[in-house]
Amino acid sequence: MRIEFFRLVTLLRWFLWAIRSGKRRIGTKNIDLIHSGSHASDHLADGDIVLTFDDGPLRGRTDKISLILSTYGVRATFFVVGAKADASPDLVRRLFDQGHSLGAHCQNHVHLAELSLSDAKREIENGIQSLRRALQPRSLADPFFRPPYLEDTPEIAGYLKETRMVNWNSGWLFDDWTNISVSELVRSVIARAERERKGIVILHDIWRVTCKALPLILEELDRRGFRFVQFRSGTQTRPAEFAGQASRPHDVFAQAKASPSCRSIPSPL
Numbered sequence: 001m002r003i004e005f006f007r008l009v010t011l012l013r014w015f016l017w018a019i020r021s022g023k024r025r026i027g028t029k030n031i032d033l034i035h036s037g038s039h040a041s042d043h044l045a046d047g048d049i050v051l052t053f054d055d056g057p058l059r060g061r062t063d064k065i066s067l068i069l070s071t072y073g074v075r076a077t078f079f080v081v082g083a084k085a086d087a088s089p090d091l092v093r094r095l096f097d098q099g100h101s102l103g104a105h106c107q108n109h110v111h112l113a114e115l116s117l118s119d120a121k122r123e124i125e126n127g128i129q130s131l132r133r134a135l136q137p138r139s140l141a142d143p144f145f146r147p148p149y150l151e152d153t154p155e156i157a158g159y160l161k162e163t164r165m166v167n168w169n170s171g172w173l174f175d176d177w178t179n180i181s182v183s184e185l186v187r188s189v190i191a192r193a194e195r196e197r198k199g200i201v202i203l204h205d206i207w208r209v210t211c212k213a214l215p216l217i218l219e220e221l222d223r224r225g226f227r228f229v230q231f232r233s234g235t236q237t238r239p240a241e242f243a244g245q246a247s248r249p250h251d252v253f254a255q256a257k258a259s260p261s262c263r264s265i266p267s268p269l
Contacts, residue, residue: 025073026222044198048229049221051076052171053205054105054146057084057091065205066095068214075099075230078205079146079168082107082130089134096138101232103144103168104128113151120156124165142233144168150202171200176210185213190220 044050051069053076056062062078069076078095080102085092096102106112107126115123124145145160146168152160160167172192176185189201203210221228 026218026228044229046197047226048198049193049226050200050229050231051203052079052168052200053203054079055081055109056205057088057095058206059088059091061207061211062091062205063094064211065214066098066100068211070098072218074218074228075101077101077103077144077231079103079105079144080131081105081109082127085130085134092131092134093138096135101142101144101230102131103142103146104131105146106148109148111149111151112147112156113153117155117159121159168200171202173202176204176207180209182209182213182216185209186216186220189217190224193221193226194224
């Protein structure tokens with residue numbers, strides 16, 4: 001009971017911060033991915049930034065991240081660990097209902113390259129099934145997968161291609177799981193963005209430093225003229241319409257079209 005009260009107080013504090021901050025809603029540009037065959041970064045224009053978060057959900061951290069994103073009107077992609085989705089399915093559903101894209105991140109965050117192909121497939125499939133269970137009665141809207149540590153093998157990549165899963169095995173990986181300071185994390189993200197001008201940011205929604213750095217990252221990237229982009233398979237904004245259709249992943253990634261900016265579309269808490 002005391003734990004639930006503490007969680008409620010924490011969320012209330014963040015909600016009041018969101019109201020008091022009065023921050024300008026930055027918004028997100030959507031790119032609908034139709035077929036498989038290319039990489040996400042192929043569809044990015046100069047100044048486009050894709051925000052992604054790995055290793056959650058974790059109560060007290062993932063919910064803070066989602067509140068910050070909602071405050072700024074930014075949507076991201078979360079790669080969910082299956083065991084954690086089993087433990088906190090309500091957080092997974094909250095992310096989905098806020099319009100974020102969701103992908104699988106294995107069942108137990110293992111080194112896939114160190115497993116046999118059959119064991120690696122089992123880890124991947126179990127993680128996908130846990131994500132689907134957490135989303136019920138919603139559907140798994142996006143057939144996205146990211147291997148832990150960005151490690152895979154040609155055999156694993158071939159398996160993902162055969163099952164029409166999009167393999168997010170690259171991006172800008174930052175050290176937010178280490179003993180890094182907020183200012184160091186912000187500086188490293190901004191420096192990488194300025195150097196490469198477009199790309200996929202990989203952060204982790206389970207660490208305190210990420211929660212503290214995220215508002216500064218969003219504001220500074222926006223100030224410098226970068227745009228936030230969300231990849232989806234065309235179903236994310238209409239979850240109810242696609243409920244129950246997750247048994248076979250959608251075919252995505254050979255053709256993309258940018259929809260209008262969603263700066264004026266609210267993300268409900």
